[in-house]
Amino acid sequence: MRVRRTVLVTGGTGRVGGQVVARLVGAGDARVRVLSRDPARASVVLGPQVEVVGGDLAVPDGLSAALDGVDALFLVFPSVTADRAAGRLVTTLAERVGRIVYLSAHGVPDDPDGAAEPDGTIMGSHAHVEALIAGSAAEYAFLRSSGFAANTLAWAPQIRQSDVLRWFVPQASRALVHEADLGAVAARLLTDGRPHRGGYHLTGPEQLTQVEQLAAIGAALGRTLRFEEMDSAQAAAELFPSMPAGVAAGIIAGHAAMVAQPEPVTDTVRHLLGRPALTYAQWARDHAEDFTGRQ
Known part of the structure; x- marks a missing residue:
């Protein structure tokens, strides 16, 4: 209702x-x-x-x-x-x-x-x-x-200029969420007539390493993209120069932890919306222009 x-x-x-x-x-x-x-x-x-x-x-x-x-x-x-x-x-x-x-x-x-x-x-x-x-x-x-798929827009400046992405922890495995799913779930919970008091763990439908995420972006662009790994010190200095050192280190360490313990996948989006969560490949297609600079 x-x-x-x-x-x-x-x-x-x-x-x-x-x-x-x-x-x-x-x-x-x-x-x-x-x-x-x-x-x-x-x-x-x-x-x-x-x-x-x-x-x-x-x-x-x-x-x-x-x-x-x-x-x-x-x-x-x-x-x-x-x-x-x-x-x-x-x-x-x-x-x-x-x-x-x-x-x-x-x-x-x-x-x-x-x-x-x-x-x-x-x-x-x-x-x-x-x-x-x-x-x-x-x-x-x-x-x-779970992690926002849109956070990988941080890769866009490099991808616009080159087929090589210099980043950290290539094998970190995540279940990234399309913002369209978050919006759809929120709209449902804001307007339905049932009472709500609790939390909902929302994820994408699959675990993908950062290498696989990059490949999905490449497929959306019709390009072959390559991941070049940076070590922690390089990443902190070059990618997060204005960020407090402890915060940058925490981001990199968090990704490192997701190599052995990938982000879990839940079925919450399907339960709430009656359809599967949108894939990262779909997100990459939806945002292809962000990686080319053509709007």
């Missing part, structure tokens, strides 16, 4: 939030409102079918008008940077909105240890926000996503 709701989307001009907006508008069973720090720009991007309101998640006291009449919220939280505002934000949202669908990440435990202070990491931020929502929201759903 579906009911017509007023849905507020944060991150509505981003990759996942944009997919949520498109799904909701296309289905026509929700009134769609988007929160933006730059409403004039967002209005141009999203078009006349979407109401855009100004506001900043880091300033919860300024969200009253944006929340008027809202039944459900898609929340993309500015992890780490806005952690100090998380408590007040979630309290404000829970008081005004019946259901919160939060874009989280795989790895957050099912039972976070209360609303402990965040530890300065992205995963710690997700755990903190999840705990706050679980402790105060009437209904909620946590989209605990």
Whole structure:
């Protein structure tokens, strides 16, 4: 059973939030409102079918008008940077909105240890926000996503220039998620009439090494691409020069761990949408222009 709701989307001009907006508008069973720090720009991007309101998640006291009449919220939280505002934000949202669908990440435990202070990491931020929502929201759903397929757009600058990708840990094996699946799942959970209180581990339909991901991009482009492995020190220095050393090291170490322990595959997308999750090969075809520079 579906009911017509007023849905507020944060991150509505981003990759996942944009997919949520498109799904909701296309289905026509929700009134769609988007929160933006730059409403004039967002209005141009999203078009006349979407109401855009100004506001900043880091300033919860300024969200009253944006929340008027809202039944459900898609929340993309500015992890780490806005952690100090998380408590007040979630309290404000829970008081005004019946259901919160939060874009989280795989790895957050099912039972976070209360609303402990965040530890300065992205995963710690997700755990903190999840705990706050679980402790105060009437209904909620946590989209605990595996890695985003769109993260491999970081390869695009090299692939536009060469058939060689210099990167790290070629045999890291991941179950990357197409943002269209995240958007479709979020739209379903925001608008269906069933109650929700829990987390959903969302993945792509298969495990692929980074070498296999690169081959899928090559197939989409009609090119043969080659992976040239960088060691950890090279990767940190050349690929993440402006990133804190500890954060860069954590990213590289996380990929190294996925050689022996690949990201798991779940059937959650099929269960929620009634169809298989989209493949990485499909994602590569959908984003071929991003790797050529031709728009």
